[in-house]
Amino acid sequence: MSEPRRDGEPSDAALIARWRGGDERAATILVERHAPAVSRFVASMGERGELEEVVQDTFVRAFGSIDRFREASSLRTWLFSIARNLCRDRARADRRAPPVVPIDESHALTGEDPLSTAVATETEARLRAAIEGLTETQRAVFTLRVTEGLSYREIADVVETTEGAARVHYHNAVRMVKEYLDE
Template sequence: MTEALQNHDADDDVRLLERYRAGDERAATELVARHAPALARFAVSLGERDDVEELVQDTFVRAFGALESFRAESSLRTWLFTIERRLILDRRRSLARRHARFEGGEADAATEHTALDHVVAEETQQRLQRALDRLSPLQREVFVLRVAEGRSYKEIAEIAGTTEGAARVHYHNAMRAMKEFVDA
């Protein structure tokens, strides 16, 4: 995503937030529609498979409940990613405390293509998922934020709670590891 497009989206988000704060509930619906798909992809990329919709909803509930703390120093989407990441970490800590074990199911990759297309797509998806699984959690997070979400290193650093330099290093290492695994 280009910087100009991100700035335009950020301006639209600010206008929608102003409308919501003024009592326009439709603005909240528009914000959810704009950002929910990216939040769902981010959650899945972090290993969440169950209750992704609920996690996205919880993210918005928490965000709308804390709008006064949003200072627009980063984009709304970056702030939402940060909230969702914290929710995921909180869930995992809670599960670990209860000694529960998370078991994720594979997403169904079925499409309307031919059987061969389906097999190739599934094999490619599994190969990429195995490559992602081999990354450290932080590398995977940085990789997904950069590649799938088009976030800047500054935004990635903010979301992941690290520095821009560290985000660049993690991305570089993740990219190298992904290429090595996929080329093997």
Template sequence: MAAIAFELSSDEDLVAAWRRGDELAASELVHRHAPALGRYLVALGAASSDVEDILQDAFFRAFRRVESWRGEGSFRGWLFRIGANVLRDRFRQGKGRTVLSLDGHDVAHHADPAAELVASDIEARLSAALLRLPPMQRAVFLLRAQQGMDYNDAARAAGTTPGAARVHYHHAVRQLKEWIQ
């Protein structure tokens, strides 16, 4: 019964429960956010084989610093920022590799080989174009387009302001359209 209550709880309620020492609340936060955070990290350049370790480090940092989250933005945005910081730290230490996948999965299999070829070509061009974007534009674009975050949460996760996030997003969209056509 408690698991059902946790599934219906907001992130804010789960964080409050975690702060009171409820480990099931922490487990629900991991269950709720790890898949999307993992996809985001891969899109930022994390090797698929390293994502589990990066996620573990990100959640460890988040739970160790849970008192510092003041609820001014979404918990998800705050967590994604921590994940991006862990990834950046790994790159600085030489433990990261640049590998880009839009969703962490292979291209969808189509019954029609021609459709599969077109989908593969589009994904390859988009992946190459994403790598050409400046890091902040790429991060904001992925947070908005792939993770569905609003500008406030994307800004918090990327470490910028909402106004700057809007600008980065629109520049990224314009560049991607130009490069993919």
């Protein structure tokens, strides 16, 4: 899922140029534009309690090294790369198993029929458990493809691999999720 900019809104490149020129408002627009996607990605990578801290660190690092951003990839792809590295660093530091993303009951798939809601919630819980069983790379690839709609080329940039390898990771992830759900 993406938050496309509305008509008339400046591009990321234009906002970065403005921010470099000292326009603090440009940073606000960029954060508001990309923070939702980054937070979704960080959540899918298993961060819960420190999610906001990771998202904040992602932006602080990105703006701190914005001079190194060559615009060969999109700003969002670059933010995903930074967020992923932060998640990996934290996972290594904590030596903890990535927890399942908490299920928010207020966002049930079908909120009208309690039985449907229960089934949907159970299905989602199993699916989350299946995703939790993926490798870190498979989880990142699966999330970026399914949730954010990134192309394999963009995903390859984020997880530092080739386009073909990203595709293989995605299909392996789908197969593993299927197998888990079929058990």
